[in-house]
Amino acid sequence: MIPLWKNPEFIRNCRAQLRPRRLALVASIVAALSLVVGYALSQANSTGWGRAYLVAVLYAQILTLFLGGGVACSRAISQEREQNTFDYQRVTQLTSLEIALGKLFGAPAISYFATFCMFPAALVGDVAANIPIGRLLTAYLLIFTGAIAFHSVALFVSLCTSKSAGGITGVWGVGLVVVFFLVSSASEASRMFLELGSLGPGAAVEFALHGSWDVEAPTAPIMGHAYAGSAWTDVFFGIPLHHVPVLLVLYLILTAWCLLPLARNLKRDPALLELFSPAQSVGLLAYINLILVGFYVTDRPAFGLQREYGAPLLSVTFGFFLVANMTLLCVLGLVLLRNREQSRRLAHRRGASGFDWREAAWPAMYILAGAACAAALFLARFARPGVFKNDLDAGFAVFVSVLLLATLLRDLCFLQWMNMRRSRRPLMQGIILLWVFYFCGGILLAMARFSKPVHTAFMAIVSPWGLAISGAEEQQRWSLFPGPWYVGLAIQIALVTFFAAQYYKSMAELRPAALPAPASAGTAGD
Numbered sequence: 001m002i003p004l005w006k007n008p009e010f011i012r013n014c015r016a017q018l019r020p021r022r023l024a025l026v027a028s029i030v031a032a033l034s035l036v037v038g039y040a041l042s043q044a045n046s047t048g049w050g051r052a053y054l055v056a057v058l059y060a061q062i063l064t065l066f067l068g069g070g071v072a073c074s075r076a077i078s079q080e081r082e083q084n085t086f087d088y089q090r091v092t093q094l095t096s097l098e099i100a101l102g103k104l105f106g107a108p109a110i111s112y113f114a115t116f117c118m119f120p121a122a123l124v125g126d127v128a129a130n131i132p133i134g135r136l137l138t139a140y141l142l143i144f145t146g147a148i149a150f151h152s153v154a155l156f157v158s159l160c161t162s163k164s165a166g167g168i169t170g171v172w173g174v175g176l177v178v179v180f181f182l183v184s185s186a187s188e189a190s191r192m193f194l195e196l197g198s199l200g201p202g203a204a205v206e207f208a209l210h211g212s213w214d215v216e217a218p219t220a221p222i223m224g225h226a227y228a229g230s231a232w233t234d235v236f237f238g239i240p241l242h243h244v245p246v247l248l249v250l251y252l253i254l255t256a257w258c259l260l261p262l263a264r265n266l267k268r269d270p271a272l273l274e275l276f277s278p279a280q281s282v283g284l285l286a287y288i289n290l291i292l293v294g295f296y297v298t299d300r301p302a303f304g305l306q307r308e309y310g311a312p313l314l315s316v317t318f319g320f321f322l323v324a325n326m327t328l329l330c331v332l333g334l335v336l337l338r339n340r341e342q343s344r345r346l347a348h349r350r351g352a353s354g355f356d357w358r359e360a361a362w363p364a365m366y367i368l369a370g371a372a373c374a375a376a377l378f379l380a381r382f383a384r385p386g387v388f389k390n391d392l393d394a395g396f397a398v399f400v401s402v403l404l405l406a407t408l409l410r411d412l413c414f415l416q417w418m419n420m421r422r423s424r425r426p427l428m429q430g431i432i433l434l435w436v437f438y439f440c441g442g443i444l445l446a447m448a449r450f451s452k453p454v455h456t457a458f459m460a461i462v463s464p465w466g467l468a469i470s471g472a473e474e475q476q477r478w479s480l481f482p483g484p485w486y487v488g489l490a491i492q493i494a495l496v497t498f499f500a501a502q503y504y505k506s507m508a509e510l511r512p513a514a515l516p517a518p519a520s521a522g523t524a525g526d
Contacts, residue, residue: 001095007098051129061122
């Protein structure tokens with residue numbers, strides 16, 4: 001790994017952006033705006049203008065880094081495809097990781113320069129507001145670490161965008177992530193389900209103004225669960241932690257997860273992109289579940305539901321994690337889907353050895369592995385007696401999980417089979433057909449409401465997703481009419497087997513034909 005300052009990709013981006021005239025123009029604009037805004041605030045509020053000026057400068061730096069640098073990174077890879085220079089990075093001696101790091105720190109170089117030009121103004125506001133310099137430096141550490149994480153997400157978006165829609169898709173993707181970061185800056189919203197402080201860059205501004213390094217001891221008023229009363233104290237598996245190091249660790253891990261697919265795919269052909277390996281995908285799902293389970297708030301009502309007997313309802317927690325994990329498993333399955341070119345190359349590598357049952361049921365095995373990891377974490381965290389009011393039937397919870405998992409595998413196996421077709425956008429066609437299936441199934445469900453057993457059977461076959469948020473009514477329906485539910489589960493398993501067999505047949509058709517045996521020496525002589 002060569003140092004960053006010797007990285008040719010980093011040097012190329014810096015030379016293209018940090019030209020002397022452009023630097024002089026940016027510095028003069030920043031200086032003029034800083035003077036005008038500072039003078040206006042000092043005249044409008046003679047006593048507290050320093051604090052207001054510091055807040056304005058910090059948010060200006062956040063917007064410059066996150067929005068300007070994010071847009072630059074979102075076009076760092078897709079723009080090369082538009083300019084037909086993408087093949088140059090595939091033949092260079094630099095590794096994919098070195099190219100990714102050069103783009104990560106080089107593409108937003110002008111945004112970093114503009115941010116540094118605002119630093120003297122921030123110092124003026126800090127001195128005028130009489131804020132300790134240590135809190136300001138910590139705020140900048142959070143801002144720059146968060147910006148690196150955000151730029152890595154934008155670079156990941158640029159890797160995933162196509163050549164034709166690279167700019168539009170990249171800008172929209174960065175815009176959505178900016179909205180997420182700004183919304184997550186509200187501490188009240190972030191602590192609705194997780195005992196975790198603000199995840200957005202606004203946390204840096206709040207720490208500069210009102211931050212504290214004290215970690216409050218968690219209290220346990222109900223059922224022995226600890227929760228924090230301070231905005232700067234997080235609780236992870238009952239352990240109180242300061243929010244600043246937690247946020248830094250989360251930013252760095254997010255950067256690592258985004259650089260991992262860049263290091264795998266930056267030199268690959270766009271048709272052969274494989275964002276994560278199957279093992280890495282399962283690891284990512286387990287990591288997200290570790291965050292959700294570790295920081296989950298167990299003594300607060302969720303979805304507006306009230307607690308009974310001073311303990312949270314187990315059905316609420318089960319429903320929340322079931323919805324979250326079904327969404328994560330769906331994304332995991334879509335990421336692992338193979339296109340026709342990937343399957344063809346795999347078939348050529350296997351040759352005459354053929355395929356095993358794991359490849360036939362792709363990506364079912366890794367979906368099951370991810371579900372097993374999520375179930376293990378959930379049971380390890382919430383299966384302790386006395387933590388919840390157990391209003392959930394264990395048999396119903398297991399059956400709902402198995403039924404929804406079988407339905408998800410059915411849809412993924414169908415999409416994998418459809419993705420093997422010779423068409424322009426086979427996966428999009430499969431998604432449209434799946435949507436038509438659910439739309440027509442919803443109409444049939446509405447017509448079958450006159451008969452509870454018939455309606456139950458249709459619901460178990462067509463759309464059992466309503467059972468994700470399980471309540472007393474669903475448990476009672478399952479206990480009164482268990483037969484149709486089991487019939488629906490059997491049909492789902494049969495459909496999974498059918499679609500897996502069709503995919504296996506399509507894979508077998510891509511195998512190269514057997515070569516004729518070479519002629520012997522005697523035959524050649526004759």
